[in-house]
Amino acid sequence: SQQGEEDPQALSIQEGENATMNCSYKTSINNLQWYRQNSGRGLVHLILIRSNEREKHSGRLRVTLDTSKKSSSLLITASRAADTASYFCATDRGSGNTPLVFGKGTRLSVIA
Amino acid sequence: DAGVIQSPRHEVTEMGQEVTLRCKPISGHDYLFWYRQTMMRGLELLIYFNNNVPIDDSGMPEDRFSAKMPNASFSTLKIQPSEPRDSAVYFCASSKGTVGTGELFFGEGSRLTVL
Numbered sequence: 001s002q003q004g005e006e007d008p009q010a011l012s013i014q015e016g017e018n019a020t021m022n023c024s025y026k027t028s029i030n031n032l033q034w035y036r037q038n039s040g041r042g043l044v045h046l047i048l049i050r051s052n053e054r055e056k057h058s059g060r061l062r063v064t065l066d067t068s069k070k071s072s073s074l075l076i077t078a079s080r081a082a083d084t085a086s087y088f089c090a091t092d093r094g095s096g097n098t099p100l101v102f103g104k105g106t107r108l109s110v111i112a
Numbered sequence: 113d114a115g116v117i118q119s120p121r122h123e124v125t126e127m128g129q130e131v132t133l134r135c136k137p138i139s140g141h142d143y144l145f146w147y148r149q150t151m152m153r154g155l156e157l158l159i160y161f162n163n164n165v166p167i168d169d170s171g172m173p174e175d176r177f178s179a180k181m182p183n184a185s186f187s188t189l190k191i192q193p194s195e196p197r198d199s200a201v202y203f204c205a206s207s208k209g210t211v212g213t214g215e216l217f218f219g220e221g222s223r224l225t226v227l
Contacts, residue, residue, distance in 0.1 A: 031213055042116070042203060042218035043155075088155065092212030099145060099168070099211050104154035 004032075004089040004103035012109040019076040021106040023089030024069075030092050032065055033100065034074050037086045046074075046087075051094075081112040114138075118204050118219035126227050130192040133222045135204030136185055143211055146179055146189050147203040149221070155203070161187065162211065194226045 007022045023032070031050045035043040049056045049065045049072065056063045062075040076083055086107050090100040117136040125131055137144045145160040159169040164181045172179070176195070181187040191198055201223045205216040 033215070035216075042220045043205075043216070044218070045215040048215065090216075097211045097213075099157055099160050100216060101157065102147075102155040 004091050004101065006087070006089055006103045006106040008106060009104070010107040010109070012111065013079055015079060015081055015110055015112050017079055019079050019083070019108055019110070021074045021087050021108070023072045023074070023103060025072075025089070025091050026070065028094035029067070030094055032063075032072050033090045034061075034063060034072075035088045035090060035102070037088065037105070039085070043088065076108075079108075079110045081110050084108060084110045116204055116206055116217050116219035118202075118222050120222055121220065122223050122225075124225045124227065125194055127195055128193045129226075130190065131194045131198075131224060131226075133189040133202050133204075133224070135187045135189070135219060137187070137204070137206030138208075138217055139185065141206035141208045141217070142184075143207045143214075144181060144187050145205045145207070145216065146187070147205065149201045149203060150199075158189070158202075160211070167211075191224075194224075196226045199224055199226050 004023050004025045033048045034046045037043045047058050047063050049063050060077045065072045086105040088102050088105040090102045092098045119134045142163050146158040147155050149155045158171045159179045161181045179189045201221045203221045205218045207214040207216050
């Protein structure tokens with residue numbers, strides 16, 4: 001069953017703009033991860049944020065986590081056409097060692 | 113590092129036929145996962161192994177699905193008999209360390225079409 005749910009389902013922006021994707025989840029977690037999937041390819045890990053962290057940066061990526069609202073956001077700054085992909089959040093279930101459960105993803109289109 | 117290797121990349125078969133998907137995880141990784149991706153249901157976990165032992169197969173949809181991991185470098189997912197609703201992209205992923213907290217490394221997937 002789905003743990004995370006991304007919002008919006010699809011997002012279209014111009015190159016150079018920022019893209020923000022949100023993820024909501026249902027149960028407590030130990031960590032939340034974001035993955036990227038190019039069309040026809042496998043998922044690639046982008047960033048992991050632990051439940052005791054509130055914000056994390058990696059290059060043009062910024063991830064926030066609000067455990068009180070059970071939500072996370074992924075911000076891509078100064079987007080490029082090459083950022084066009086689907087983005088997924090994934091969480092464990094917080095109770096012991098459980099495998100990652102993925103949302104259905106946000107399809108991002110960056111128009112040059 | 114070759115990454116997670118899956119085969120075949122594409123498979124088209126007829127209803128009722130047996131399908132076998134293969135996966136070679138990254139050397140040294142002790143967890144292996146099989147996921148299925150469809151537009152309707154997204155990415156679903158089917159089964160995962162730890163040190164070649166199946167830990168949780170509750171995501172396997174029916175008895176028609178079976179998975180094995182005879183050694184640390186090879187796993188198979190078999191569907192017998194296949195049905196049109198099994199059409200999906202099947203991903204294998206591997207990771208190291210504690211399940212759920214480490215990064216997953218995905219293969220490129222096997223796209224299955226059952227006619």
